[in-house]
Amino acid sequence: MAVDMNMPILIIDDYKTMLRIIRNLLKQLGFDNVDEATDGSAALAKMRTRQYGLVISDWNMEPMTGYQLLQEVRADEALKATPFIMITAESKTDNVIAAKKAGVNNYIVKPFNAATLKTKMAAVLGDF
Numbered sequence: 001m002a003v004d005m006n007m008p009i010l011i012i013d014d015y016k017t018m019l020r021i022i023r024n025l026l027k028q029l030g031f032d033n034v035d036e037a038t039d040g041s042a043a044l045a046k047m048r049t050r051q052y053g054l055v056i057s058d059w060n061m062e063p064m065t066g067y068q069l070l071q072e073v074r075a076d077e078a079l080k081a082t083p084f085i086m087i088t089a090e091s092k093t094d095n096v097i098a099a100k101k102a103g104v105n106n107y108i109v110k111p112f113n114a115a116t117l118k119t120k121m122a123a124v125l126g127d128f
Helices: 016-028 040-047 066-075 093-102 114-125
Strands: 009-012 034-037 054-058 084-088 106-109
Touching (some): 009 040, 016 114, 034 040, 040 054, 054 114, 066 093, 093 106, 106 114
Parallel strands (some): 009 054, 054 084, 084 106
């Protein structure tokens, strides 16, 4: 199944610079339909009004973390099938295991480049 390059993608990070970096990487990969949120609760509100083909979220945010967002998404009937990639600066095994148990589709450790992002996205969505 071909990946829809026009599918809406939601990126969530509390650092505007990181949002800009991820948006630019996605653009390099051919994805232009990108929405942003700066915390988990704002992301959840957006997800309840629009269906996203992929969510890419930072782990460490206030007041709702990416991990809490993931748990909310997986608990919501309407949202639980949404592909979800977590980004973190820490490669703690405990975090990876917790995210896997909560239903994350893939995991990226900062810093990363377009090639890493593409590999992680392809593992979740299929080749593009």
